[in-house]
Amino acid sequence: MSLFTACRSMAEWTAEYLLIPIFNFQAGLFPPFSNPAGSVADWLGTDGGLDTLAWTYAVNIAFMVGMTNLILVIHLERKIAARIQDRRGPMLSLRSLRELKEDLAGEAPTWKFKDNYSGIGIIQNLVDGIKAITKELIVPTKADRFLFTMGPIIFISSSVFLLVLFPLSDRFAASSAPAGLMVIMAAFSIAPIGVLTSGWASNNKYSMIGGMRSAAQLMAYEIPLLLSMAGVFLLAGSFDPVTIVEQQQEGTWLFGLPMWNIIPQFIGFIVFMICILAEVERVPFDLPEAEAELVEGWTTEYSGIRYMLFLAAEYIRGFAGAAVATILFLGGWAGPWPVPPEIWFLIKVYLIIIFWIFIRWSVPRIRTDQILELGWKKLLPLSLINILIVILMVEIYPYFSNIITLPEVF
Amino acid sequence: MDLVLLIFWFLASLILASAWAVVNGNDIVHSVVWLATVFLLTACLFIIADAEFLAVIQVLVYVGAISVVIIFGIMLTKRTLKGGEDV
Amino acid sequence: MAEMWISMGPQHPMTHGLWTLKVKVDGETIVDADPELGYLHRSVEKMGERRKYFMNTTLTDRLCYASSTTWTHCYTHTVEELMEVEVPVRAQYIRTIMLELQRLASHLMWAGAYMPDLGHITGALYFWRDRELFLNLLELPSGSRLLYNFIRIGGVKRDLPNGFEEKTERILKLFEQRLDEYSDLFENSKIFRMRTDDVGKFTAEQAKNFGITGPNLRGCGTKFDLRKHDTYEIYEEIDWDISTREAGPGYSDCFSRYMVRIDEMKESVRIIRDCFKKMPAGATLASRIPVRAHGEAFRRTEDSRGEAMMYVVGDGSDRPYRWKIKSPMFTTMSACPHYLKGYKLADIPAIMGSIDICIGETDK
């Protein structure tokens, strides 16, 4: 059963017992006029209406799964960073909040220290969110008000859009476009406009330099990124995530292990991992918001929930980037039986994210000229070499394999 | 009226309004952002016409390249920081 | 986009204090720079003229918040020369131990502050974690963690507590292990080398002309250390070497300046160990400390950041007539347009961090 069929039956149930009666009741309230509620009830009864309702459910479920993952990713980042840095990280628990209230009220503490603050700290993220919402939204007096508000909208909406684009498995997917991965990359490529406009509109030199760096970085990394993906597309002959993952299961390697794309296209995998790091702007490639020289880069002038949503959107982009890497190179949701494929997919994504967190907290940031040099001089030729290897595999290897029967290595 | 046709007229009028804003904008960066809106809405038109791949490529190529246009807009035009010195 | 002036500071992560660096950038390349001081000016020299000689140690403690003992020592050393006070030998050993512990704490503070400049937050927490160890050690005899006021005119405040030597030895052993561990994370890291190699270069001749001293000069390969070349306390009896590094023939870059400080920390460990070995018993404070002084005295000591100099003129009263402080960072920062020019915007924190700015002593 796929997500869509589940949502379809759910939609049928809700339409029949919940929505149609409500709309009919509304239509009956004002009989003299032609009431739109009645026609909506009629439309919900049709096939198209039920499909639309089912898609709405599917998109919402995928979105909620993505947002839950976001909290987990942020929590993971905080905890792993803390452990790397020899400290404990957030440990706030619900009990400690209750007892903090007692403490503030001046009542005698009825707890022991050790028992009190032993939570795993995940509600720290919620508390931070509440804090950000309650902060004042400051717009600089001399900023360009229109673009200053447009920037976050472009950036955050294009990032949140990513959440419903990638499938967690072939049955758990909100979207099933044949051009699936290209839609993801298109959504990725909208965000730099938001960065540039918000950086420019802040009327601040640091913000503007941050925006310019973001655009320069995008230009240097978008091309090797897409070229390294092109190898996978060539091999699978499709942009569809489902086809790509199925193609990776076809060949076998040593001891009958599936030959995921990471093995024949190792160069492409390296190029892709570096480029996607630059694309989602994580250390060591977080030049647009290099806090050492540009204060906070293009987010310098933002405050409150806008700043918080910028941060959240960056984590969403990170999560989406790791998901794309998993689909392209790590066999997607494939894995041994007892664990469901969705969980396999999330395990692989989280492994990549943990790897990124380790990178983030153990290397310094590199410089603008170095990042451009790396992108244009090293990664671009490497991605072309990767495409060459793939073409050799696709075109020449079958020719030879007809003459000599090789053991099934490739 | 057909729903698809309704959406088409809605999108088309938005495209025309954005295009008008591109031409009549005071500020070059404003114009470029409206241009990006034009491209995005055109991609939506393609989706209505069942040309999804074309829509994706439209976003990837045209909208993605808008940031380059913004850079040229910033770098090649002289702009005064509001209430401040020349940039 | 034409050339533009960017004002970094007074509130900026790069400044490590309160000062402004105005840089003129062409795109991302630095064309010109103009440092501005005075945001932390407390008129220490003027205040010193109103206080008695022994009261001024409170002010010198606050000259540099990262390295207060060395500055108090420089002042007391000058005033002792002015007053012709003989410091007991045990007090000199204790002073040397305290100075080197302070140098370790100061260098660790610098290294911790340098890593976020390069975008490496974890390094800050590692080095500051180790700094806590030395602050604990400094707290044992003096009773405070930041401003010690331990070195007094004529000696030190009190003798070392019981068990100080064992605790120090334990911490030094731990610290040496950790330094070895860090060499993988920092010196052997490719990105760390990319950020620091060939950045912020100046030659030894330039450095001397600019007035740059201390670890920054030794990073150019110049073997000049006042602990050897204008020796004070008991440094000439202790077994240690001047640590020098050079990035190329006669010039330094950020990496050589980083390595000089790491080497200096290792030398400081050696000095402390040797001091404990050779320390005699005896008094810790001179028996006769005059209140009034006449004449003039000039002494220079090797601070954690370079040559600290003080010039005290006494007119026979119990207050200094004129008290002049020379901070090593004051001249080093004045030359920053010269060694910033031509590098990228992202190199500013890397360069200014590597020369170890302390605004407290610079602004006086």
Add this chain to the structure above:
Amino acid sequence: MNIDEFMQQLSSSKGVSNISKIRKNTVKLDLTKEESLDFFVSIKSEFEHCSLISAIDNQPDFELVYHFSCMNQSIVVDDSNCAVMLEAHIYLKREAPSVDSIANIWFGADWHEREAFDLMGIYFIGHPDLRRVLLPEGFAGHPLRKDYVYEIHEEEW
């Protein structure tokens, strides 16, 4: 060159008087204001480092104390590796406290001269950029002078 030979050599320079050795490695001398620049140019090869310029208000007149240090061991003290210092005193009249700038000879003297101008009000002729360094622009008076009158400034700082 030994430090004693160096003192011999100094005594023939113009404008120099009262040469004495105040520590084993420090030579103290008095300079006249007019010959100071020539003298400083002549010692640049040995003393490549200008350590400190202190201005003293001696009531009524000013005194400038220059400290130079020799880092390249061209002058030695006996057989130790002690670095030699030169302490030059210049006395200035209160009416016109001005002296030739050495910021073009030693770059390190640049900010020391600015500081002396800022806090003591001594003018350095030929200084490339003589403005206040520690106090804000437009501050009235020079606070390290002994006749500086304390008053509460009503300006924004």
